[in-house]
Amino acid sequence: MAYKDEKVVGILLEEADKVEERCEGYRGELREAVGDIMSAERQHKFVKMNITSRVGDVVGRVGTYLHKSAKTEA
């Protein structure tokens, strides 16, 4: 990434903290997901890969976490 990574990461984390904590540990999952997506995007610039699928996997992971947590809490 062109922009100094720490700065972007700092803002991403700052914004992740503003999202509603839908279940316990949800924000932590989001932070990790955002990091993974950005890392995948960076790799995608130089390595051929199915980026949509990679991003979908990350989203699926967070969705599953949310779904399971919601069921547990229920």
Place this chain on the structure above:
Amino acid sequence: MRLIKARFHGFRLLDDATFKFSIDPVKNITVVRGANESGKTTLLVALQWALFGEEALPAGYNTFNMDLLPGAIAETTAEVIYEVTSAKGVQRYRLIRTLTGQMGSAIRNKSTAELSEVTPRGNEPIASVTAHLANHLPPELREVFFTDGDAALNFIQGRTAEQQKRVRKAIEQLMGLPLLESAVDHLKKAERDIRAKADNVAGTEELHDIRTQLEALDASIPEAEAKQSALADEILNLNDLFKRADHELQDALKRGNRDELAKELQLVERQQAASEARIKATEMQQAELIGDSDFAREMLGQKFKRAGALLDDLRTKGQIPSRTIPVLEDRLNQLDCICGESLDSTTAEGHRRRGHIEELIESSREADALKSKVSDLYFDGRPLFEDQEARWVGRYSKAYAARSSEEAIYAELGANAAELQTRLDKVRDNDVQRAREMRDTYLSQLTEKRDEASRLDFTLKGRRQLRTDLDKKLTTLLSREDKGLHFAAELTAARDIRSILERTLETMKTREVQAVSDKMNEYFLEMIGSDPETALIKRAAINTDFRIVVFGRNNLALDPQEINGASRRALTIAFILALTQVSGVDAPNVIDTPLGMMSGFVKSEVVRVAASASSQLILFLTHDEIKGIETILDAKAGEVITISNPAHYPRILKNDPGTKSARALICECNHRRVCEICERRESAETTPASKEKAA
């Protein structure tokens, strides 16, 4: 990233040419000194080619040595040693790029690059060269870190829309916004995939309908956004054209409308004629004053006084006025003399007496004519002989002033008429009309486009709102059924992640752009030495439309093109430095001929500020650019080399280089030294005292 060394072979003028760059954090400037056409710009291109490949070459650029004959096999090689500081510490890399081709061939081969890490164990090859290089110095930042003074000016000159695009692109690229935007796009695709899966699983008509609508909105919103962006550009361009047309109209109006000018000229000519008549009247008044009795009395006062005394004397003596002849004639009519004797002509005595009186009348007649004249003079000339207050000079001064004033009015009217005539000659019949038509046309188009943009904005807001509503509805529908709950959770997660990325993008566009703007202003004011109290330029900023603007006194916005050339260049360099500084990207700032049009304070401050804002500053400078900044270079330049073109002998170079080949000659002379290779006629003739031959 810091450049340590670069070596080029067969790259145009650069053949077996080695350049060392300063990595000293205190003396962080590297200067490549050279006259125009000595290879500085070639070096700028060569460095970019080495690091970024063919994409960095200008269109149609041929890297091969120009001395090679058509058909000859040519090879260009670049070797760059650089270091990168990372969490692992300082790592050193060696990059070799090679291109082989045939001189004159239209086929452009692709270069090959090898990258290896330089370690104590030897060079360790790196597999994915492009990815590694991009991590060390992102290609999208190439034009920010490698620039020249003229190209940098494009950030503040040209069409407004173009300026904004360049500034926006530079900021966005430097901050890595395209990567975030790309992530947002991929998230949107992931959301679509989830919806499609949910639709397949749920199989309800309502869900399918919502999904179809969302698909349509997902397609139409970006289309409308692109149209909005294009419209914004059109509006900016039309605004530029409207402003220009309005200026032209104002200029035309200043020059004047032909009919109005002709009428004005006629009026002035009439006024001139009236003034001419008044001048003649004042001339008459002046002329009359010359024949005036006041003039005579005040000019001949003493003589008149003496004449008056003489006449008074004659009157006292009874010599004037003359009454002899009328008295004698009266006696003749009365028939008796004043003595009482008879004057009867019938008597002899009376006849004799009458004859005597008639003789007396005859003899007195000559003397009386003179006395009569003197008497007239006595009576008529009384006002001249009497003492009166002097007033003629006052009257004459007044008349003279009136005439002079009228003559001045006449002259002014004449000048006015001449100017009007000149303007009239210059004005084409339709100047004002044409300018007004142009302005009105642009204004009409501008209004139309603004209305269209406003409508589109409204539509977009509606579509976005609908999308949000449908999204929620879809999630609610999915949540109603067990099999949909998982998809609803996935969609919620996707939206949350997307919102994090979108808000990050927004924050970077606002907060960080403001940071670039503030930093640019700080550097710029330092460079031009702007005094907060007295300066004409008060501050510079990047506005919300990504336009660089300058503010003068009273916070008046100035077009950067209105400021002087040196300040313009300083502003663009300040912008580049601010971008690199705020981004935190550690890379060399390589600037070709940055100090053109600069002198004195601004020139030395630009170098000082640039050196303190860069981790590594590489400047390609002409001898003229170096003049005046030698002291700063003494303190801050860790490496200085001189590059000369043998083709400059004998016109510029003083000594025969012994070769005529198109190959730059490099010597280690710094900004204060010359040697047999680089000694120039100009330097030998103009600065003999400063010449210090290199050992």
